[in-house]
Amino acid sequence: MSKSNFFRFERKNDFPFYSELQSPTLNLKSSLIFLIAVAVGFALFLVGFGGTYVQPFMNVIFPLAAVIFVARGHWTSLFRKLVAKDIVLILGTYIVNLIVTLGAGSIITKLFNVSANPVSEGFDGNFIEAIPTFLKMIPMLFGEELITILPFLVILSLGVQKLKLSRKSAVILAWIVASIIFGAYHLPTYNWNIAQAILGIGIARFVLLYPYIKTKNIWTSFIVHVLNDWTIFGFAFLSSMHH
Structure with a gap:
């Protein structure tokens, strides 16, 4: 895999499971196992399976079990050690993501009828x-990271x-489709x-x-995600104190 197949912003490690060099490589069967686990976890989460304390873990248990089942000893390739320069990456992405979230939110609010998040309303x-x-x-x-990254x-x-795409083209395709799926x-x-949902x-x-694609480390995107949602719902909580 030559350097030209990597984006400039990427660290020099690679994604797991996608090519002959990354063992184990996903085939049709293991890909289906991943997707079924994501679907089952999400469906159980959606119906509130297990109640208050168990429901938040549904998107963790099934996808993670699928990775461990398929990848055996290689399942930890989703996780890497956080390094000092990740702090800058996490904070930078957090700020950009907040700006994008709020910006996209205000544009969509002007153009379309929108619904409030029930958590904010609660x-x-x-x-x-x-x-x-x-x-x-x-x-x-953390479950949302798994059901997006798988x-x-x-x-x-x-x-x-x-599809015999180049690595770069396949990364862009996966990046766009996974974002739409998450929406x-x-x-x-x-x-x-x-x-x-889809646009905003x-x-x-x-x-x-971006931080996951740059580092191939789920911890980076997860930390940004937590900071982002805690900030947005933190604002919602503060505004509820003034009502």
């Missing part, structure tokens, strides 16, 4: 009652192996508002995938 200014909501976001957002890796391997996950949250959330997810 705050009543009580700090103690709000704490569990913020803590539950940790496993929920389809990303499946599309990447499909692009390289079956689609939010359709039930926003009353099936396509503009709000999808654009924010496109930014949020």
Whole structure:
């Protein structure tokens, strides 16, 4: 894999599972296992399976089990050690993502009818009652990383192996499609508002995938995701205190 197949912004490590060099390589069967695990986890999460304490983990348990089942000892390739320069990357992406999220949100609000996020609506200014909501976001957002990054890796391997795309083209395809999929996950949250979910959330997810694509480390995009959502819902909580 020559350097020209990598984007300039990428670190010199590579994605797992997508080519003959990255063992184990995803085939049709293992790709389906990944996607079915994502779908099952998401469906159980959506119906509130397991109640208050178990539901936030649904998108973690099934996708992670699928990775461990398929990749055996290589399952840890989703995770890498955080290094000092990741701090700059995380903070930089967090700021850009907040600007993009708020900017896209205000444009979409002007152009379309939008629905409020039920979590934001659920705050009543009580700090103690709000704490569990913020803590539950940790496993929920880690699950959201898994159910975005696994389809990303499946599309990447499909692009390289079956569509015979160059690595760069396959990364771009996977980046766009995974962002759209992530937006689609939010359709039930926003009353099936396509503009709000696919455009608004999808654009924010496109930014949020950048640290993962740069580092191949799920921890980087996860930390940005937590900072981003805690900030947005933190503002929602603060405004609930003034009502």
